[in-house]
Amino acid sequence: MIDAxxxxxxxxxxxxxxxxxxxxxxxxxxxxxxxxALALEEWAQRxxxxxxxxxxxxxxxxxxxxxxxxxxxxxxxxLRVIDEIVEGPAVVVGSSMGGWVMLLxxxxxxxxxxxxxxxxxxxxxxxxGYSDAEKAVILRDxxxxxxxxxxxxxTVTTHGFWASGEANKVMTGPIAFEGPVRLLQGQRDRxxxxxxxxxxxxxxxxxxxxxxxxxxxxxxxxxxxxxxxIIRSVEDVLQLCSSSS
Numbered sequence: 502m503i504d505a506x507x508x509x510x511x512x513x514x515x516x517x518x519x520x521x522x523x524x525x526x527x528x529x530x531x532x533x534x535x536x537x538a539l540a541l542e543e544w545a546q547r548x549x550x551x552x553x554x555x556x557x558x559x560x561x562x563x564x565x566x567x568x569x570x571x572x573x574x575x576x577x578x579x580l581r582v583i584d585e586i587v588e589g590p591a592v593v594v595g596s597s598m599g600g601w602v603m604l605l606x607x608x609x610x611x612x613x614x615x616x617x618x619x620x621x622x623x624x625x626x627x628x629x630g631y632s633d634a635e636k637a638v639i640l641r642d643x644x645x646x647x648x649x650x651x652x653x654x655x656t657v658t659t660h661g662f663w664a665s666g667e668a669n670k671v672m673t674g675p676i677a678f679e680g681p682v683r684l685l686q687g688q689r690d691r692x693x694x695x696x697x698x699x700x701x702x703x704x705x706x707x708x709x710x711x712x713x714x715x716x717x718x719x720x721x722x723x724x725x726x727x728x729x730x731i732i733r734s735v736e737d738v739l740q741l742c743s744s745s746s
Contacts, residue, residue, distance in 0.1 A: 508574075509565030513555035513582055516542060521590040521615050521742055522551040523735065526579060526606075528597030528623075530649075530656055532561030536723040537596055537620060537731060544732050550739070555582045568644070568657060571665035572598075572627075576605040583610065590615035592738055594731075597623045597693070597720065604671045607678055616738035619684045620731060621720050622701060623693045627666030630692070631658075639663050651721075672704060681709040681741040683734040687718030687727075709741060 514533065523545055525538045533554040545552035557575040559567035579602050583591065591613055595603030600622025607614040623630070631639070638645045639660050646655040682705055686698035695714055702712045713734070718727055 508578075508581070509558040509563055511555055511558060511564075511578055511582055512562035513553065513586065514542070515586050516545050516550075516552040518545060518549045518551035520551055520588070521592045521739065522553055522587045523739075524579075524583060524587065524591050524593045525552070525554040526593060526595040526599030526602045527554075527557065527560070528599050530560065530567070531596070531599075532556050534561065535596075536721075537728065540728045541594065541732070541735065544735075551587075553582065553586055555579075568659050569661075571659075571662050572601065572605075572669055573665045576602050576609070576669070579606050580609055583613070587613070590742065592616040592618065592735065592742060594618045594620065594735065595622055596620040598626065600624055601626070601666075601669075601671065604676065605669060608671070611677075614678075614680070615742040616681045617678070617683070618731070618734050618738055619682070619698075619701070620722050621686055621690055621693050622684060622698065624701065625666070625670045625672045626693070627663045628670060629694075629697075631663075636663075672701060674704070675706055676704045677706050679707045680745075681738045682707060682711070683738055684710070684712045685722060685727075685730060685734060686712065686714055687720060687722055688714050688716045689718060690720040692720045 538554045556563040557578045558565035559570045593603045600619040601624040643660045649656045684698045686695045688695045702710050
């Protein structure tokens with residue numbers, strides 16, 4: 502567990518190995534035991550690559566109340582774990598909301614993040630992911646519950662999280678990152694419009710950016726062929742990081 506004053510303890514799993522360290526960032530209300538994180542961990546252990554996965558506060562095995570957390574506090578959780586565990590450069594893999602955290606981490610640690618892989622990345626989703634009526638409920642009631650396609654309990658968004666997201670948007674202008682980036686996006690994704698991946702790709706200052714659209718895949722990108730694509734993309738970014746170092 503990762504400990505810090507005045508913050509919940511964070512659960513993490515670290516696989517030592519050669520660098521750069523792969524760091525997996527989970528999606529909203531998800532945890533480090535998801536299919537994609539475990540598939541990458543298995544690949545890293547098999548190939549000797551350093552790998553790190555963890556749970557944000559209020560999620561999975563970490564301490565804390567989910568509804569007390571914000572985008573900024575989860576960004577800070579990621580920075581805390583990375584600062585304590587990672588030595589040398591990192592390649593950050595962000596799934597859904599983790600793609601937003603990925604960009605915030607790269608902004609805060611520009612000398613550390615060497616490459617990125619976004620999986621159905623959803624930066625700025627507090628802006629485009631809610632209807633005006635849903636935003637009105639959040640402002641009026643301080644929270645909203647919505648159906649959850651991935652579990653029995655509804656997905657909760659608090660006003661604190663929504664306001665933090667609005668204050669930390671990253672797609673408002675050019676993204677000052679020069680390293681390799683791969684963005685993977687299913688075109689049957691009902692949560693993140695696939696066009697968002699193209700818009701995000703265009704904002705990177707780096708020219709080493711590729712977007713892969715998977716016509717028959719959804720938001721999860723967790724089928725066997727999707728997982729193979731993720732691993733190939735990670736391998737590609739790692740190779741480019743090595744060749745440029």
